[in-house]
Each structure stands twice: as structure tokens, then as C-alpha cells.
Amino acid sequence: xxxxxxxxxxxxxxxxxxxxxxxxxxxxxxxxxxxxxxxxxxxxxxxxxxxxxxxxxxxxxxxxxxxxxxxxxxxxxxxxxxxxxxxxxxxxxxxxxxxxxxxxxxxxxxxxxxxxxxxxxxxxxxxxxxxxxxxxxxxxxxxxxxxxxxxxxxxxxxxxxxxxxxxxxxxxxxxxxxxxxxxxxxxxxxxxxxxxxxxxxxxxxxxxxxxxxxxxxxxxxxxxxxxxxxxxxxxxxxxxxxxxxxxxxxxxxxxxxxxxxxxxxxxxxxxxxxxxxxxxxxxxxxxxxxxxxxxxxxxxxxxxxxxxxxxxxxxxxxxxxxxxxxxxxxxxxxxxxxxxxxxxxxxxxxxxxxxxxxxxxxxxxxxxxxxxxxxxxxxxxxxxxxxxxxxxxxxxxxxxxxxxxxxxxxxxxxxxxxxxxxxxxxxxxxxxxxxxxxxxxxxxxxxxxxxxxxxxxxxxxxxxxxxxxxxxxxxxxx
Ligand code: NAD
Numbered sequence: 001x002x003x004x005x006x007x008x009x010x011x012x013x014x015x016x017x018x019x020x021x022x023x024x025x026x027x028x029x030x031x032x033x034x035x036x037x038x039x040x041x042x043x044x045x046x047x048x049x050x051x052x053x054x055x056x057x058x059x060x061x062x063x064x065x066x067x068x069x070x071x072x073x074x075x076x077x078x079x080x081x082x083x084x085x086x087x088x089x090x091x092x093x094x095x096x097x098x099x100x101x102x103x104x105x106x107x108x109x110x111x112x113x114x115x116x117x118x119x120x121x122x123x124x125x126x127x128x129x130x131x132x133x134x135x136x137x138x139x140x141x142x143x144x145x146x147x148x149x150x151x152x153x154x155x156x157x158x159x160x161x162x163x164x165x166x167x168x169x170x171x172x173x174x175x176x177x178x179x180x181x182x183x184x185x186x187x188x189x190x191x192x193x194x195x196x197x198x199x200x201x202x203x204x205x206x207x208x209x210x211x212x213x214x215x216x217x218x219x220x221x222x223x224x225x226x227x228x229x230x231x232x233x234x235x236x237x238x239x240x241x242x243x244x245x246x247x248x249x250x251x252x253x254x255x256x257x258x259x260x261x262x263x264x265x266x267x268x269x270x271x272x273x274x275x276x277x278x279x280x281x282x283x284x285x286x287x288x289x290x291x292x293x294x295x296x297x298x299x300x301x302x303x304x305x306x307x308x309x310x311x312x313x314x315x316x317x318x319x320x321x322x323x324x325x326x327x328x329x330x331x332x333x334x335x336x337x338x339x340x341x342x343x344x345x346x347x348x349x350x351x352x353x354x355x356x357x358x359x360x361x362x363x364x365x366x367x368x369x370x371x372x373x374x375x376x377x378x379x380x381x382x383x384x385x386x387x388x389x390x391x392x393x394x395x396x397x398x399x400x401x402x403x404x405x406x407x408x409x410x411x412x413x414x415x416x417x418x419x420x421x422x423x424x425x426x427x428x429x430x431x432x433x434x435x436x437x438x439x440x441x442x443x444x445x446x447x448x449x450x451x452x453x454x455x456x457x458x459x460x461x462x463x464x465x466x467x468x469x470x471x472x473x474x475x476x477x478x
């Protein structure tokens with residue numbers, strides 16, 4: 001099997017060390033072998049990005065548009081193949097893998113357009129005869145660190161704006177999903193990115209992570225991943241006053257009120273909590289349900305969950321794929337035990353499953369009779385595990401929804417305009433959904449959260465300009 005190399009200064013660079021990419025649906029299937037960068041490779045990648053920065057900063061909007069649009073088109077043209085690769089290495093079902101790939105293509109095309117619209121402001125000075133203008137400039141070299149659960153969409157929503165606004169990139173994908181990251185990097189390379197403008201450095205965070213965070217030539221770091229690693233990224237970047245942005249975990253509430261349409265509520269909850277095997281930062285892990293609909297809702301959830309097909313991500317008919325790896329599966333099962341010990345009632349699921357092929361399969365777990373102080377309601381599990389919290393009315397539901405260290409997304413199922421409007425106003429989350437799952441967002445609007453879920457300016461949409469540019473105010477006298 002050939003080794004997939006890192007991309008440094010426009011050249012594919014082999015490494016002494018390699019890691020195997022394993023299919024979580026079938027552990028006998030090796031997706032590929034991927035180079036593991038050492039410190040020297042990282043240094044060279046940063047040096048290449050630094051050397052390429054002035055040239056790329058001076059590129060015209062048309063050049064950037066052409067490159068990003070070509071990348072977007074190439075991704076869309078290969079959506080089935082890339083979606084398949086993504087599902088094979090990450091474990092989300094094929095339809096989700098293809099959908100995510102399409103989204104990555106759309107993101108590149110959106111930011112191709114944004115490259116044409118980098119505007120400034122001009123305003124009358126308070127002093128006679130003086131001109132004042134505000135412009136946006138690239139930052140220089142940016143370091144992009146991504147998690148394993150969206151192997152192409154998250155890299156896309158960092159790489160595309162970074163390049164659109166004139167920065168050069170050192171991209172470090174998650175160790176569990178190098179295949180999609182490598183394929184995306186090959187597309188970027190084949191689309192004609194100038195040497196050094198985009199560099200791929202694969203490897204473990206613990207090996208090359210700190211070298212990247214501490215590098216004086218990396219002007220800014222955009223990170224998505226766990227709270228623990230995010231806090232580390234923040235500390236290292238702050239220590240050298242580098243700009244940083246963090247997108248981290250969630251414990252997202254979905255409120256279901258008595259007047260909700262039961263089908264809508266169950267569909268939102270099943271989709272939000274369990275699709276993509278519950279491995280979404282926006283997953284609805286806390287289902288906060290008012291007393292009048294509670295029993296009907298729990299029964300309907302149990303019957304819906306028992307009919308879901310958990311199997312090979314690539315097999316036709318599969319609705320829930322495997323957990324990403326053995327470590328995450330053990331963590332999910334441990335939380336099921338914690339929930340039981342805390343006194344929650346396990347309504348269904350929560351067991352390891354055997355399938356034809358050896359993989360990391362787990363039945364979707366639903367807990368009822370939980371309270372918001374339990375660990376299963378306070379800590380992010382990041383697997384197919386959700387809880388029901390029974391509340392008496394809307395006011396209590398809102399209070400419980402907001403009683404969390406996180407604030408990424410939230411949702412409410414109701415037919416009442418009054419409660420929907422109030423929830424949109426008072427929910428302490430970055431994204432609020434009404435009669436929709438807490439996961440599943442548009443690609444052209446801002447994405448991000450509050451409290452322990454996010455730090456810094458928003459990603460995606462036009463708001464991405466805030467992170468990837470610096471503002472300059474220039475005064476001119478005649
Ligand atoms: P993780 O924190 O373990 O890893 C994220 C990335 O950080 C990986 O590329 C990893 O190699 C790297 N890393 C690890 N140690 C590092 C170090 N010392 N220095 C620099 N980089 C280092 O997270 P994960 O397990 O890959 O992803 C799951 C987490 O991501 C969950 O908590 C989930 O909620 C979160 N997530 C958040 C969002 C969001 O937008 N809010 C989106 C997707 C996932």
C-alpha cells in the first residue's frame with residue numbers, strides 16, 4: 001500500500017513514520033497509510049507558508065476566486081467517491097458522507113465569491129482635509145487544527161476563508177481521518193495553489209501540536225475539537241499573543257413542549273441526538289420535555305430507536321454507523337454505566353453490538369428519569385447517548401436548557417409562537433432551532449456558540465472575515 005505523504009512547499013514529502021487509517025465499520029479494512037510528520041516537517045511547512053505569504057497576499061481577487069471555485073468544482077465532481085472515503089474512515093453513513101462532501105464544495109464556492117467582495121470603508125474625518133479609510137489585510141500564516149467528526153466540512157470552512165482573505169495555511173487534520181484530509185489537499189494542489197500557500201502536516205497533536213501552537217511565524221490558529229485541547233490551544237496562543245479561535249464541545253438541549261407535534265419532536269430528537277452516531281458537536285444530548293407530553297414522547301422515542309438499523313456505514317439501509325474507534329466506544333459505554341449508577345433509567349440501547357464485520361457498533365441509548373445535575377447531563381459524551389429531563393412547564397424547560405457550561409446550539413419543538421420567540425431570545429446558545437434538529441446548519445451563515453463551547457469570532461458565512469483578516473485604519477492628509 002503506498003504511503004500518502006505530507007504536502008510541504010508544493011512537494012509531497014515522505015516521512016519515516018506512518019499510521020494506518022482503519023475503517024470503524026470493518027477493522028480488517030485499512031483505508032490507507034498516512035505519513036506522520038516530525039518537528040522538522042512542521043518547521044519546513046511553516047517556513048514555506050511564510051515565504052509564500054507576501055505573494056498570496058498580493059494575489060488578485062480573481063486569482064483567489066479562480067482557485068477556490070476550481071477546488072469547489074473538483075470536490076462536487078468527486079462527491080460520491082469522496083463521500084464514500086469519508087464514510088469508510090469516519091463511520092457516518094454514506095448519505096451523510098456525500099452530503100458533507102457536497103457541503104465542503106459549496107463552502108469553497110461561497111468563499112470564492114467572498115474573495116471578490118473584500119470591502120473596506122471610507123468615512124469623513126473629524127479633521128478638515130484628512131481622509132480616513134479602513135481596509136482588511138491578511139494575517140499571514142494561519143494554523144488550522146481540525147477534529148475527526150467532520151473530516152471534510154470543517155477543514156473546508158477553515159481553509160476556504162483563510163485562502164480567500166489572502167492568508168497562507170498550515171493544515172493539521174485529526175489523526176483518525178487523514179484520508180479525506182489528504183484527498184482534499186490533493187484537490188487543492190491539483191487546482192493550482194501556488195507552492196507553499198497551502199501545506200498539509202499530518203500527525204498526532206501531542207507530537208506536532210505544541211510546535212505548531214508555539215511557532216512565532218504562525219500568526220493565528222483556528223481550532224475545532226474538545227474543550228480540553230481547546231483550553232490548551234488558548235493557553236499556548238495567549239502566551240505569545242497569537243490570535244486564536246476555538247470551536248469546542250456541546251451539551252445541546254432540545255426542549256419539547258406539551259403543544260409540540262409529537263412526530264416532529266421525535267424526528268428532531270432522533271435525528272439530532274443519534275444521526276452521525278451522535279458524534280456531532282451540535283447533537284441534542286439533553287431532551288427537556290414537559291410533563292404533559294413526556295410519557296408519549298419517551299414511548300415514541302423507544303419504538304423509533306428500536307427500529308433503527310445500526311450497521312456498516314457503507315451498507316445500504318444503514319441508518320446509524322459505528323462509533324469512530326474503540327476508545328470512543330469505551331467512553332460511550334462508560335457513560336451508560338455512569339448514567340445507570342446515577343439512578344437514571346436506561347429506556348433502551350447502550351450496548352455493544354456484533355455485526356458481520358468486526359467494528360465499533362453500539363445501540364443508541366436513551367435515558368429517562370434523569371436530572372440536570374447528573375454527569376450524563378453535564379459532560380459531553382460525544383456518542384449515541386441522549387437523556388430525557390422531565391420538567392413542569394416552559395419556564396423550567398428554559399432554565400434547565402440554559403443551566404450548562406456549554407452554549408453551542410439549542411432547539412425547541414412547539415406550535416406556540418410565543419414560546420418559540422421567547423426561546424429564540426433567551427436561549428444562551430450561539431444557534432437556536434425551532435421545530436428543527438439542533439444539528440444541521442446552512443453553509444453561508446455564521447456557525448458558533450457561547451460559554452464553554454466557543455471562543456473568539458464566528459466561523460463561516462461573511463462573519464469569517466473577522467478572524468482571517470486584520471483591520472487597518474489609514475489617515476491621509478493632502
Ligand atoms: P480533540 O480535541 O481530541 O482533537 C482536535 C484536534 O486537535 C486534532 O487534530 C488533534 O490532533 C489536535 N490536538 C490534540 N492535541 C493537541 C495539542 N496538544 N496541540 C495542538 N493540537 C492538538 O477533538 P476530537 O476528538 O478530534 O473531536 C471531538 C471534539 O470536537 C468534541 O468535543 C466535539 O464537540 C468537538 N467539535 C466541535 C465542533 C464545533 O464547531 N464546536 C465541531 C466538531 C467537533
